[in-house]
Amino acid sequence: MEEQEGTLPQKADFSGWYNDILWRAEIMDVRYPVKGLYVWFPFGFGIRKRVYGILRELLDRDHEETLFPLLIPEPEFMKEAEHIKGFENEVYWVTHGGTTPLDIKLALRPTSETAIYPMYALWVRSHADLPIKVYQIVNTFRYETKHTRPLIRLREITSFKEAHTVHATWEDAERQVEDAIARYREFYDRLNIPVLISKRPDWDKFPGADYTIAVDTIMPDGRTLQIGTVHHLGDHFSKTFSIQYEDTKGQQQYCHQTCYGISERSIAALISMHGDDRGLMLPPEVAPVQIVIVPVIMKKREEEIMQAAELLEKELQNAGYRVKIDTRDLRPGAKYYYWEMRGVPLRLEIGPRDLDNGVVMGVLRSGGKESLPRADIIAEVNRKMTEFTAILQERAKTHIKDHLVMVKEESLVNEMVSKGVVAVHWCGNRECADRLEEIADASVLGTEVRTDLIDQTPGTCIICKKPESVVTLIGRSY
Amino acid sequence: MEEQEGTLPQKADFSGWYNDILWRAEIMDVRYPVKGLYVWFPFGFGIRKRVYGILRELLDRDHEETLFPLLIPEPEFMKEAEHIKGFENEVYWVTHGGTTPLDIKLALRPTSETAIYPMYALWVRSHADLPIKVYQIVNTFRYETKHTRPLIRLREITSFKEAHTVHATWEDAERQVEDAIARYREFYDRLNIPVLISKRPDWDKFPGADYTIAVDTIMPDGRTLQIGTVHHLGDHFSKTFSIQYEDTKGQQQYCHQTCYGISERSIAALISMHGDDRGLMLPPEVAPVQIVIVPVIMKKREEEIMQAAELLEKELQNAGYRVKIDTRDLRPGAKYYYWEMRGVPLRLEIGPRDLDNGVVMGVLRSGGKESLPRADIIAEVNRKMTEFTAILQERAKTHIKDHLVMVKEESLVNEMVSKGVVAVHWCGNRECADRLEEIADASVLGTEVRTDLIDQTPGTCIICKKPESVVTLIGRSY
Incomplete structure (x- = not known):
């Protein structure tokens, strides 16, 4: 729909390449007159449709698709203290209908816990109602003050797949977390995108979660992109929203919950992982x-x-x-x-x-x-086609291998992390993590890394030299 | 997900039946804590998915699916004078990001003309770019002050399919209007919902349109439900948003446009048309x-x-x-x-x-x-299954026939319109229409009615007795 002038920058100039390919390959139009909001071109939408088709297929095995409202009334939104803290600076507020001020302000969902869980309180009565496994694919909103970037850092996330499950016990919810991780791995396998899965440090978990498992990939410039998260919510939200069930003995019990999400960052990863100097390379399954x-x-x-x-x-x-x-x-x-x-x-x-x-x-x-x-x-x-898929897989695997390295010398961390993801031994102590992040100018991604690309044997903490420290990934993230 | 108490009211008590069946058949949960916002139960979502699957199938023949932002900056929204007048009292405004007041207020789209057309101004350069036929399925918002009703009158319309086309000439756009009408007829045929298609009177057309063709059906209580509209926009919006093309002679010309939409009212009609005292009856194609x-x-x-x-x-x-x-x-x-x-x-x-x-x-x-x-x-x-579909079709056709009647006596209009849609002869004069609406306590639906259920021969205006007046439908609408 636009004359193509000049040529695509080389992929080695990743930032230039990425910005350029979005319009050259007709994925997103970035000229919409509001920062952080973009338009899906029909061709880009064709990719999105097929990528989300895979996600639906995987979830529909045992989840049900549903749809909850976008607007969350302020009192519900404000119920869970940790959760608010995590989002209060980036929530868009609707304050007027026509010229009339609203009695109750309405938040544009940044994520739907506070829209869905009041309903779960009504839906769950007995252990026989559990588990609930529901998902929706919706637009969510963040008032991003940082630099925005199409598909990666948005004010309207147009394609947020969020699943929300309810279980009887903490252990049931933990099993669901593992199941979600397996499902996400399968999803990214289908897109031929290798992932690094790890447990986020406590200070970086989802606001209101017991723990967060994150799915990252490594972009062409060596920076990491978080392309999926799975949260064990424990009973934090069920206590806030009174989601209770009657157990087999007739006792009221609080439920245990999980939630997990994937956004159009999956498509940013798809484009970035496979493309080359001449443009996109799409796995056949999602190629329009x-x-x-x-x-x-x-x-x-x-x-x-x-x-x-x-x-x-x-x-x-x-x-x-x-x-x-x-x-x-x-x-x-x-x-x-x-x-x-x-x-x-x-x-x-x-x-x-x-x-x-x-x-x-x-x-x-x-x-x-x-x-x-x-x-x-x-x-x-x-x-x-089979040959092509194998080539994409091989290229992607090589890329990850080439950008993931174990480092044992503190002095090498900064240099190596400028090229990709670095694995180090870390004692688990917050002070050492802070020091590490400072040296590296990067973030601790997580521990309990699920990959066979690096040796997971415990070792000496790279900062304090404490023995038997665990392997931790650090990287500069988008 | 909920114990079912009591029984479904008889369908003869349509309002009670409708409210009840929504939760008994697990279509919508109406207990969301904001007026006019509802939750799709998984079962209801399963119907929605299949209904919109048909719509997509019909449009994908020669339209492209796309996705534009939800938020429209105030200056764009305010550009087209007639259009604003039509919507200004029912637009939700986002005024804050976090605690920060926004420099430019953002409207939640009530419909997407003002989000899409600034982009069309960039997309269209030459006659070779035309026609453009694009659609999206999105959530739109209206600050309804009237009584809200699930699937029918909503504050968040969760499932608005809106198509927006661009053409070289007024005649091309007119042909597109006819094509859209045919497509909508096909859609409702697939759902076994008989429709009445007519041209809305001038005072009831879409704000900014040359004319509006509407698709109505008759609900079980005889009231009409508008379940689709097709608008010829002429060059109103293209002049406002500078959507121009260079014709074959090198001259800049304004484009001509159409837009047409269908919402989840299609599902309200589906439920209402086919259900009976025992619950839903779903056409096999859309039954989960x-x-x-x-x-x-x-x-x-x-x-x-x-x-x-x-x-x-x-x-x-x-x-x-x-x-x-x-x-x-x-x-x-x-x-x-x-x-x-x-x-x-x-x-x-x-x-x-x-x-x-x-x-x-x-x-x-x-x-x-x-x-x-x-x-x-x-x-x-x-x-x-074939037998069942034929039965649904027959029942629906009978329902429409039984609720559509030609009336020639002014004194009978009010009584007959309380039972269904009334066809009368009308001279086209606004004063006669006002009088008619007053007598009938109903609205003029439209002229140029596309149905063989009533005789379209011109006759004497039921109000002023002017001869050669056209057939017009009137009804009490939702």
Whole structure:
């Protein structure tokens, strides 16, 4: 919808690349006249739809989708003390309806605990009502005063998937936390995004939670992006909102809860992890266009080639592929450039010579031209798609490996953390963490790291030298 | 999630029936602590998902889905004079971020013209960019001071599908209006909801439109519900927001636009049109559960019956049906009641005698028990579903016919309009319309009525007796 001028910055200049690719690949329009609010272009929306389709599929196995109001009355919002502290500076308030001041101010949900839990108090009566596993995909709001960035730091988070579960016991809720982590891992596996999962330090947990498990990934510039969180809420909220059940002995008990969320940061990670200097590279499952057919027209045989292209398109569509045939009056190079920018996994070219030879030229977005026998085209395309997914996976895995390193010398931390995530031994003491964060100019991401990429054997605290200290990740986060 | 006490009021007491069925069938929870805001129960959400799935399917043929911000800055919102007048009393304003007053107030979109059209001004450059056909499904807000009602009159409209198109000429936009009407008709056909489509009188058109075509249906109590509108915007907004294109001669031209919307009122209509004294009746296409299997257990043959029920469930699921097998420890009658309330089209019962006879008992939600040969069960179920859809269609058509009447005597208007929609001849003069509305205690719905249920031959104006007056609908609307 916009003429493309200049060229995409190299991905090595990640910040420039990221800002540029959003409009060049028609993902987000950043020109909306309010800071921190952006418009989803149809193409970007097509990615979003498919990414959230996967999330829904995974959750629908045993969760139910629902929808709660956006507006939270001030008294409900103010009920949980820790929770308010965490959000009070960044809540948008609706104060007027028309020109009339409202009796009760309404918060735009920054997250929905205080909208949902008063209802849970009504929904839960008996142990037979438990567990409740509900999720919704909604817009949430934060009055961000920091630098905003499309898909990453927003004032309207347009695509917040938040799940809220209720259980009888603390242990049931803990099992749900583990289940959510497994589900999120599966989600990011489907997107070929490797993740680092760890337990956030106590001072960085969700306001009102017993503990928080976070899912991070490493962006191309080595900074980390939090792309999912899972919170064990204990009985904090159930006590505040009186969510009680009658147990099998007829006693009233407080429930135990969890909540966990993923936002469009998942799409920021998707774009950033896989893209290259020529644009997006989209995993086939979420690519709005999976295959583009480019007819290589020769005047004499134009009609014949077009017919062959259309037949091919039909066949691939019947096999379930999302296919475009690019018939625009442009030279082939311009078409290649256009579809490469948009991350289309496979390009098929048909020219007169291909017709004569009974082949189609296949070019993966990651490179490499291959002549594919036309007669077996579906099987061949299936094979190329599998190949492409494996390439994306391998590239991503290599990226994470190359940006995660164990450091044992205090003096090396700052330099290494400027390149990626650093694992150190840490005694668990807040003072050592503060010192570490100061030295590193970075944050403690968490402990109990769930990865086999680093050795988890305890060791000497990098600051105070206390033995038997645990492995902790630190990184500079978005 | 709630114990069901008492019984559903008869549908003849429509207001009581409607309020009650929302929670009995687990569609909406009305206990959210803000007037006019409601919670979608998972079951209700399951209906919503499928209804909007149809809408998406119809629009995705040639529209693109997208997503624009919720918050509209005051200066943009205030640009179009007529438009503001239409909405200024019912807009919610965000005035604070945290405790900080905002420099520029932000409106919660009541509808998105003023959010989208500044972007269209950037998107449209040349005639080659046209047409643009975009839609989004979003939450919108109205500070309703009137009596609110779930799904019908809301402060948060949770499910507003709004399409916004841009065209070169007024005629192109007019064709788009016709296309949208056809699409909406198809949508309501799929839901088996008969509609009355007419052109709203000038004083009741959308603020800023050239004209408005409205889709109404008749509720069980004879009142009308507007369940869709299509607006020809002419070039009003394109002039306000400078949406221009360069035509083939290199001249700058203002665009012509349309917009059209459908909200969760479509679901209010769905519930109300088809339900009966026992609860919902859902068209199979949108029923979260299409078939419930109730095993009629006899102690001696319990295992055998359960196996047969599970095998049947598998088979039906493989055929693409959404099936539940109800194994709860309740007597069959309680199960029947439960699933009838939730509108499940078909109940299948399996007992020992059915097993012996190689049959399954099929009971449609609309009544009638039939023994279905187990060996042909898929074909039989297909047949029953078709039968059920035809019954819903027929009932709905009869309802509309019975509640739409042509009246030629001024003295009969008030009485007849208390029972349904009345067609009269009207000269087109505003004074006559005012008089008519006063007599009828009802509103002029519109002219150019697109239905074959009434004779459209011009006649004498029911008020001033002017000949050659057009047929006009009047009704009491929600």
